[in-house]
Amino acid sequence: xxxxxxxxxxxxxxxxxxxxxxxxxxxxxxxxxxxxxxxxxxxxxxxxxxxxxxxxxxxxxxxxxxxxxxxxxxxxxxxxxxxxxxxxxxxxxxxxxxxxxxxxxxxxxxxxxxxxxxxxxxxxxxxxxxxxxxxxxxxxxxxxxxxxxxxxxxxxxxxxxxxxxxxxxxxxxxxxxxxxxxxxxxxxxxxxxxxxxxxxxxxxxxxxxxxxxxxxxxxxxxxxxxxxxxxxxxxxxxxxxxxxxxxxxxxxxxxxxxxxxxxxxxxxxxxxxxxxxxxxxxxxxxxxxxxxxxxxxxxxxxxxxxxxxxxxxxxxxxxxxxxx
Numbered sequence: 001x002x003x004x005x006x007x008x009x010x011x012x013x014x015x016x017x018x019x020x021x022x023x024x025x026x027x028x029x030x031x032x033x034x035x036x037x038x039x040x041x042x043x044x045x046x047x048x049x050x051x052x053x054x055x056x057x058x059x060x061x062x063x064x065x066x067x068x069x070x071x072x073x074x075x076x077x078x079x080x081x082x083x084x085x086x087x088x089x090x091x092x093x094x095x096x097x098x099x100x101x102x103x104x105x106x107x108x109x110x111x112x113x114x115x116x117x118x119x120x121x122x123x124x125x126x127x128x129x130x131x132x133x134x135x136x137x138x139x140x141x142x143x144x145x146x147x148x149x150x151x152x153x154x155x156x157x158x159x160x161x162x163x164x165x166x167x168x169x170x171x172x173x174x175x176x177x178x179x180x181x182x183x184x185x186x187x188x189x190x191x192x193x194x195x196x197x198x199x200x201x202x203x204x205x206x207x208x209x210x211x212x213x214x215x216x217x218x219x220x221x222x223x224x225x226x227x228x229x230x231x232x233x234x235x236x237x238x239x240x241x242x243x244x245x246x247x248x249x250x251x252x253x254x255x256x257x258x259x260x261x262x263x264x265x266x267x268x269x270x271x272x273x274x275x276x277x278x279x280x281x282x283x284x285x286x287x288x289x290x291x292x293x294x295x296x297x298x299x300x301x302x303x304x305x306x307x308x309x310x311x312x313x314x315x316x317x318x319x320x321x322x323x324x
Contacts, residue, residue, distance in 0.1 A: 018069060020044045022076040027083035034119040034220055039091065039235065043074040080235075086121065087217025093176025093234040097168045099161070099192050100228040105144040106161035110230060112142040113165040114223040117232070122219040127181055130169050130202050130209040134162060137204045159204070164230055166202035166209040167193045172232040173211040174198075176219075177243040177290045182210040185304035188279040197248035197284030197304045215239060240293040246286045254281035257310035267316030274313035281308030 022043030028036035050070040058067035081089035099110055113134050122128045137143050137159035146160025163186065170183055183200045184207035186193065193199035200209040213219050220235040256278035267273060285303040292298075 018044060018071060019046055022074045024076045024078040025080035025083055027080060027088070029084075032121065034121065037119065037220065037222060037235075040076040040079040042076065044071050045074050046070070047072050086220075087124075087215075087237045088220045088235050089237050090235065091233055092215070092219075092236045092238050093172045093174075093178075095168045095170070095172025095175055095232045097164055097171065097193065097230050098228050099164050099230060102161065102164075102192065102228075103146070105146050106164075108144050109146075109159055109161040110164045111225060113159075113162050114225060114230060114232075117165070117169075117221050118223040120221045122213045122221065124213055124216050124218060127210055127212050128219075130166055131204055131206075132208075134159075134165065134202070135204050137162065162203075163190075163199070163201050164192055166200040167198070168230045168232045169209050169211075170200035171198060172234055173209075174245060174288060175243065176215075176234045176236075177241045179212045179214060179298075180210070180302075181212055182208050183302070185284075185306065187307055188309040189282060189306045190279070195248045195284075196250055196282060196306065197286050197302065199304070242291040244287075244289040244291075246288075248284045248286045250282050250284050252281070252283040254308045256280055256308045259311045259313065261313050261315045263317045263320050263322075264314045265317065265320065267314055269316050269318045271316040272313055274311060276309070276312035278311040279306070279309040282306050 020041075020043050023038065023041035025040035026036050026038040027034065047070045051068075054070055055067045058064050079089070099107065102110070116134055117130075120133060135141075139145075139158060143158040144160075145156030145158050170180070173180060185197070186199055186201045189196050190199070201207050202209055215236050216239065217237045222233040222235060224231040224233070259278070283303070283305050285301055287299070287301050289297060289299045
């Protein structure tokens, strides 16, 4: 029976709250890229005969007030390992970052960049380069410009926001226990990349975020955007390596310098436009350790230095007081 009433309590809707349908795996490739993917997932179903017998014993015979609903697992018919011979069968790493408060063009570039990475396969033994996978950072490749200050001008540069991609890639590679072969922190702390010390700057063609696939199997990159959160997943086959990383240690915090006004002819006289916010300086570091199945241990400490950064505003003038 799908419903059961006992002591005035109806258990008929239990299935809706508890049961989860098993999910078959999906894996489809086109031109060496995975175009359709879903990992298999076990389901949960209520064992009604056992549950009803348990209710009768616990609630009626033993006169207790609570009784458990008994469930059993249901396996999917198709598992991810059955669909490919690349060694892709399980989740080995997850990286996350938050871009809440980003302007429209920055959000667009984050989405474009994440879509370019989704479905990529990293062969065993290959050094993966984030920038090469995102480039060229041009309008023709789908990116939008963000304004930056250069000398006395506001100049659009394409790809603003791609450091969100680099930071998230750094975090997922760490989560999977992969050797980081290139990583550069930002010049100053940015709220999008907190906690400090676990960010990675990328810019065509340098700096880059690179890692080595030493798993012995292919790594499938899956990317997701959920609200303001960017999520990267690495799927492969675990070799049993264990990963430890500490929280960031923040030291040497320094106050930002005073506001800097920059004259420009791009704005009406007296008009003011601030494009750089003030940031306190700091140093950050965290410890990272990978223990391999054969007992080998590799340890490192990632260190970052962030400069104190003052706010910068453009001030419109009719004539520059000094040449650009």
